Amino acid sequence: MIHVQHLTKTYDDLQRGRFVAVDEVSFSVNRGEIFGLLGPNGAGKTTVLRILSTVLSPTSGIANVAGYDVVTDPAEVRRHIGFVSNNTAIYDRMTAWEMVEYFGRLHGMSASHLNERLETLFTQLRMNDFRDVPGAKMSTGMKQKVSIARAMVHDPPVLIFDEATLGLDVLVARNLLAVIRSLRDAGKCLIFSTHIMSEVERLCDRIAIMHRGKILDSGTLPELRDRHDEHDFEELFFGLLSRHEHADCEALQSHPDGLAPVDFTNPATSMEARS
C-alpha cells in the first residue's frame, strides 16, 4: 500500500546550509502490517511521514500511497490516509463530536453515514463521556483519542502514527497500542514512528532504523537480530547508531575540509562526485 523509493528531502538551513533531512529512503509497507520507523529525535521520521501525508513535497524520489503518487495526486492520497502526529492538534473551541464530524464532512461523507460512523468510533474508542467537551478543556489522553477518531473517521486503508504516544501516560499509551493492533487485524496498512524501542519491539511487524535522514537497516525483528548477531534490541539499536556516527567522525577527521573521500573505484560514489 505504501511504496517509498529513494525519497530525499533537503532544506536550506541558516546554521547548516543545505541540510539533507531525508536521504534516499526506500521502504514499502503492505496491508495488514505495522511498519515501525525507529530513530532518535531529528532522524527525519517526521519529515518522511509529512511527505507521505502530502503536507511536504519531496525534493526527489517517489512516494506512492494506496496507488496514488504524493506529488501528482496529493488530494487522493489524503483521502486514503489517516494521519496522527503530535503536530496535528485539535481545535480548542470545538467539541470532540464537532471536531470529528467536521473532518468527516471534509471527506465528503453523507450525514447519515457519518453519524453512524461517529457513533461506532466514539463507542469503540470510549469517547462518549467527553463528546461535548471543547478541545481546550480536554486532557492529553482525550485529545489523542479525538485525533485518532479524526484520522479514522473515513475508515482509511492507510494510517500513519507519528510519535503518537508522546506525552501519554502508560495507561493511555497501552490503549493506543491496542487500537493500532486491532487496526492491523482489520487489514489496515500502518506506519508507526517512535523513538521508544519497547513499543517497536512489541508492536511492529517490520522495523526500519533511521538516523540522520537515512535508513540504516530494516527488516523483521528476528532478521535484524540475526544480521547483527545481537539479541538485545536496545544494544542492537545503539550499536548500529554508534557505528554510523563513528564512521562519520572518522570521515570528517581524516578530511578536515569536511569532504568525504571519493572512491573512484566504487561506481556509486564516483557517479556522485562527477554529477
Added chain:
Amino acid sequence: MNLTSQQKRKKARTAGRPRLSAIWLIYAREMRDQLRDRRTLFTIAILPILLYPLVGMLLLQIAQFTRQHPTSIVVVGTEFLTDAPPLLEGEKFAEGLADNNERLELIHYKWSDIASHSDVAEETSAWVRDGSFDLVIMVPPEFADSSLRGVDEKASVQLLYNVASDQSMVARDRVMTVLSAWRGSWIRDRLATSGVDMTMLDPFKLNDVDIAPERTREAAFWSKLLPFIMLVWAMTGAFYPAIDLVAGEKERGTLETLLCSPALRGEIVWGKLGAVTTFSMLTAILNAGSMLVTSTFVFGQIGLGGANAAMGSPPLAPMLWLLVALVPLSALFSALALAVAAMARSSKEGQYYLMPLMMVTLPLVLLPMLPGTTLSVGTSLIPVTGMFLLVRSLVEGQYATAIMYIPMVAFVTGLCLWMATRWARSQFDDESVLFGGGEQWELSMWVRHLWRDRQTAATPAQAFACGAIILVTLFFGKLAVTDVPTDFVGIAKLVSLPQFAMILFPAIMMALVLTTSVRKSLRIRMPHWTVLPLSVLVGFTLHPAYTLLARSVSYAYPISEEAALAMQPFVQQITDAPWVSIILLMALVPAICEELAFRGFIFGGLVRENGRFRAVVVTAIMFGISHGIVQQSICATFMGLMLGWVALRTGSVLPGILIHFTNNTMSVSMDRIMNSGWEGSQLLMHSTEAGPEYRPVWIIISTLMAVACLLYIASLRPAVDEAKADLVESDLEYIDPTKAIAVSM
C-alpha cells in the same frame, strides 16, 4: 485493469479542483470558531456598539458644559460713553447691537470705581489673565472728549483679551461684531443729521446662496469622514481574524491537521479568506453604523446641526453606497492580511508583521482625504483611493461622473484583489512559509550562510534586496541633485552617474559577492540566434506604440508646467549634442545598466522557485519606479512587463538590452530622422507642433509586426529552466561524507 486505472486517473484529476461545499464547510467552521472566541466578539461587536455611544455621551456632557458657561464681559469707564449712540442698555448691550443677548454676561463699572483703589489697566488685565472675565472693554477718560476720539491713540477703546483662552477669543469675536454694529449706527446717525441720503451708502445688496442640494451639503462632510472610518476599521477588522486563523493555528498546531485532511490548499485559503472578509466587513459596518447612529443623536442634541452647519447629521440612505465598496476592499485587505499573517509562526509575530502592512495601505486611504482630490482618470487608477473617491461621488449624488469611472475603478480593484488572493494562495503552497523558521537567527551565522551557501544565481530574497537598494539609493540620489546642469558634460554626468553607481554597481557587487557565477546570475546567456536580430526589430517596431502610450499617459496625468520648464535646458542640450554621444548616453548606458540589474540579477533571483509571474511583474514595477517621474514610470512599467516576458521566454538578458537600446535610440533620434531629409522618414512620421509623430498607419503596421515577432519569441523555450531551479547547483558540489561509508558497509 486498464479501465480501472483510467477511472482512477480521472477521479484523481477532479480531486484537485476546489469544491464549493468544502469551502463553505471551512468557512462555516472558521466563522463559528471566531464567534466562540470572546476576544474577537468583544473587539468586533461589543466594542463598537458601546464605544460610540459612550464617546457621544461624553461629548454631550462637554457640550452642555460649554453651553452653560456664557461669555462674560466687563465694560469699564461707562461714564465716558457720553455724546454717542447708546452702547449699553441696563445690563445688556443696546438693542440691535448683539443678536443673542442672553448668551453674554455683561457687567459694567465706572472708571472711577476701579481707579480709586488701583491702576485700571493692571487690574483689568489681571481679570482677563486669571479668567475671571473673558474680555474687558476699556473706555478711557480721554474718550469723553469727542474731539480726541478720532485722532488720539490714548482715546481709543481698548479690548483686553487672552489669545490662549478659546472663551476669550470667542468673546472678542462677538464684541467686535457688537462694536462694529455700534460704529455703523453711529455713522448712520451722523450722516442722517448732515442730510445724506441713506440709500447712497448701500449701492447694491449681496446675498450668497448655497445651491448645493441639502443632501450634498450634509453628505459633503460625511462622505469624506465615513469611508475613512470604514476603511480603517475594515483593515483592523481583517487583521485580528487573519492572525488568528493562520499564525494562531500554526502556533496551536491545528493548521497541519487541516493540511493533511482532504481539503485542498485552495479550499482552505478560500474558506479562511471568506471568514476574514466577513469579519472585516462586520467590523466596518458595526463601527460606521454605531458612529452614524450616535452622531445623529449627538449632533441633534448639541444643535451643531441645522441647515447651515457643515456637520449636519449624516444622511443615511446614500451611505448604503459605502457597502458596495466595502465588499471588494474588505476582501482585498483580508487577502493581504492573510498572506502576511501566513509568514508568522505565532500570533505575536503576526502582529509585528501586520503593522508595516497597515503603514503601507494607510496612505491609500488618506490620499482621498486631502483637500482637492477628486475623481479623475489618474486618481481612479490608484488602488483603494479610486474606490474611495468613486463612493464619495456616489454618496454626493454625482451619478454621471461616477458611472464614467466605474469600469476603471472596477478593473484596478479587481486586479489588486486577484493579485492579493494569488499571493495568499501561493503562501499556502509554500512549505517554507508554512513550516519554516523556528531556528535561532544570529548575524554572524547569517553572514556565514550568505557566503557558504552561495549559488549560481541570486535567491529571491537577495533579488528583492537588490531592487530595494537600487530604488532607495536612486531616491536619495534624486534628492541630492538640486539644479539641472546647463552644459552637456554636466548632463552626461547627471544621466550616467545614477545608471552606473546606483543601478549597475549594486547588481554587479551583489552578483560578485553573493553568487558563484557573475555570468549566470546576471543571466548573460546566448539565446537562440534568431532572437537577437528580432529583438532589434521589436525595439524598432514597438516604438510607435510606445510613444502612443507615453502620449496618452501624459494626457491622463499632465506634466506640471514647472517640471516641463525645469527640464527645458536638459532637453535643449540633448537636442544640440552630437548624435553619437546622445545615443551612447541615453540609449546604450541605460539599456546595459538597467537591463543587467532588472532583467538580469533581480529577474534571475525572482524567477526561481516557480516565480515566473512574480519575476515579470515585480521587475516591471521596480523598473517603473526607478524612473522617478510618474508619467515615465507608468510607461516604463508597461515596457518592463514586455521586457520581462521576453526575458522569461528567452532565458537571457541580451534580447532585453537590444530592445531597450533600440527603443531609446528611436526616442532620441526621431527629431534627427525627421530633419535628416531622408525621404523614407516621411512615410513613417510627420511633424506636428509637439515634434515629429508617427503616422497612424505606421503605428498599426509596426505594432502588428512587433506582435508577430513577439509571437515567435513566445514559441521559444529557454535553454535552462530557471523557474524550476529551486536549488541551482552550487559550484561546491555537496558531497555527503556518510555516503561513502553507507556504500562500503
